[in-house]
Amino acid sequence: MTNSAPARVTLGTLAGVVGFLAFVEFTSGVLQGYYTPLLTNIARHLGIHDADVNWLEGTQLMLSALVVPAFAKLGDMIGHKRMLLISTALTGLASLVLPFTDNFGIFLAGWALMGFYVVWLPLEIALIWSRSRRMQGRATITARAAGILVAALETGAIVGALVGGALGDILPLWIVLLVPSVMIVICFFVVLFGVKESPDTTGGVFDTVGLVLISLALIAFTGGLSLLRINGPADILSWLVVILGIALVGPFVLWELRHKDPLIDVRMFRSPALGPVFLTAGLFGVSVLGAQAPLSTFARTDPSTYGYGLGTSGFATSLIIGVYLIAMITGALLYPLIARRTAPRLTLIGAAILVGVGFLLFLPFHASYAEVIVNMVIVGLGSGALVAALPAAAASAAPATQTGVATGLTNSVKTVGGAIASCVFGIALLHGATGAAAEGTAGSFAGYVTVWLVCGLTAFASAVLLLFVPKDAFSDRAVAAAETQPAAR
Numbered sequence: 001m002t003n004s005a006p007a008r009v010t011l012g013t014l015a016g017v018v019g020f021l022a023f024v025e026f027t028s029g030v031l032q033g034y035y036t037p038l039l040t041n042i043a044r045h046l047g048i049h050d051a052d053v054n055w056l057e058g059t060q061l062m063l064s065a066l067v068v069p070a071f072a073k074l075g076d077m078i079g080h081k082r083m084l085l086i087s088t089a090l091t092g093l094a095s096l097v098l099p100f101t102d103n104f105g106i107f108l109a110g111w112a113l114m115g116f117y118v119v120w121l122p123l124e125i126a127l128i129w130s131r132s133r134r135m136q137g138r139a140t141i142t143a144r145a146a147g148i149l150v151a152a153l154e155t156g157a158i159v160g161a162l163v164g165g166a167l168g169d170i171l172p173l174w175i176v177l178l179v180p181s182v183m184i185v186i187c188f189f190v191v192l193f194g195v196k197e198s199p200d201t202t203g204g205v206f207d208t209v210g211l212v213l214i215s216l217a218l219i220a221f222t223g224g225l226s227l228l229r230i231n232g233p234a235d236i237l238s239w240l241v242v243i244l245g246i247a248l249v250g251p252f253v254l255w256e257l258r259h260k261d262p263l264i265d266v267r268m269f270r271s272p273a274l275g276p277v278f279l280t281a282g283l284f285g286v287s288v289l290g291a292q293a294p295l296s297t298f299a300r301t302d303p304s305t306y307g308y309g310l311g312t313s314g315f316a317t318s319l320i321i322g323v324y325l326i327a328m329i330t331g332a333l334l335y336p337l338i339a340r341r342t343a344p345r346l347t348l349i350g351a352a353i354l355v356g357v358g359f360l361l362f363l364p365f366h367a368s369y370a371e372v373i374v375n376m377v378i379v380g381l382g383s384g385a386l387v388a389a390l391p392a393a394a395a396s397a398a399p400a401t402q403t404g405v406a407t408g409l410t411n412s413v414k415t416v417g418g419a420i421a422s423c424v425f426g427i428a429l430l431h432g433a434t435g436a437a438a439e440g441t442a443g444s445f446a447g448y449v450t451v452w453l454v455c456g457l458t459a460f461a462s463a464v465l466l467l468f469v470p471k472d473a474f475s476d477r478a479v480a481a482a483e484t485q486p487a488a489r
Contacts, residue, residue: 023190039293068119069211071116072405076126095114122408147332157328333384348390355455
């Protein structure tokens with residue numbers, strides 16, 4: 001009896017905050033699902049090629065990659081709820097730009113600034129981890145909470161995709177684009193009145209120099225990719241800008257190693273448990289973020305004109321997305337159950353393999369609605385488990401004062417992977433087109449094959465990386481052992 005009481009108290013104590021945070025993740029899911037079946041409508045509204053849709057995704061993901069480490073660090077310093085409120089307000093303001101412009105540049109800026117919502121999940125996981133500090137089974141509780149939050153996220157994405165697809169077929173686009181703004185306003189007040197602040201904050205001085213250095217590196221890198229998109233893969237200047245972006249990471253790392261309170265403690269990348277998790281998150285971002293737009297536009301492509309695609313309507317496309325997201329919910333909820341019976345590390349490896357298998361199945365099976373559905377279910381099961389598991393795993397393996405940074409890093413690295421993939425996929429879809437595709441607005445079939453192949457191979461690569469993680473990593477046993485040791489510097 002003495003062992004069961006703490007578990008009931010723990011789950012009961014967390015129920016309120018997880019409930020309110022679940023609504024935040026539901027809203028996040030609506031944002032992620034709502035626009036996907038509308039991407040073709042948005043492309044026609046803005047007068048752009050289907051391949052250019054990837055630049056909407058790429059710019060938003062890259063801004064997110066800059067925002068997440070800064071907001072995650074500030075969450076540890078001054079409070080996770082406070083940063084959750086600020087990011088929600090900024091997301092809402094940016095969303096109000098989209099309904100009232102048909103200018104691609106302005107729309108792109110508003111779309112990019114909406115990327116502040118990406119920081120919500122890592123802030124929430126860090127908040128739960130902080131509030132469960134003195135509770136028994138901390139890693140298990142956090143994993144279960146993460147599963148609930150991801151289930152709420154994917155439920156929101158299903159609702160968003162279905163509603164967005166349906167409204168996109170019957171209403172003017174500006175009205176359709178106004179709906180998410182209302183959800184974000186409600187979300188702001190839910191956080192304001194329903195969520196309690198983290199009990200402990202670290203204080204300190206924010207590492208502004210570190211933020212500037214990593215921002216310059218990412219801007220140069222993505223700027224080079226943008227030049228490749230405009231000038232073509234043979235342009236030497238574009239490649240030099242890409243290389244400059246990579247080279248600028250060096251000064252950032254040297255600065256962070258010398259700083260007493262760095263924006264990102266790069267030493268965490270040397271951790272045998274955290275290093276592979278961060279790399280896995282980056283590779284996972286290629287498929288879970290970078291492939292969203294190509295999968296949507298492939299489904300909308302008319303096979304009678306281009307010889308490939310499914311030719312689905314907005315609502316039919318949202319049904320594909322809905323089935324995929326149901327699979328993600330299932331994967332997220334199954335993760336803590338399977339991890340408890342086997343091990344978190346083995347469950348992560350299995351999830352990555354499912355993602356790889358699902359994408360590689362697209363190579364032979366992509367001609368019918370049913371084939372695409374089957375592939376997406378397999379991908380969704382693995383993706384849901386990874387979305388829930390990666391921030392929870394990072395929290396359990398991170399130093400006590402770095403949980404927000406560690407969970408934020410999983411999202412940062414994931415969004416960098418997604419942003420790079422979006423840029424690369426945009427180039428692939430624009431080039432290699434033949435016949436009607438070369439003259440029309442559809443992406444090239446060779447580009448879609450590239451998307452499926454890259455997503456499948458990166459998923460298998462992440463499974464291999466996770467083999468090097470210690471066997472007991474991310475478990476309560478590992479957490480207990482770490483907490484008995486002095487903090488490493």
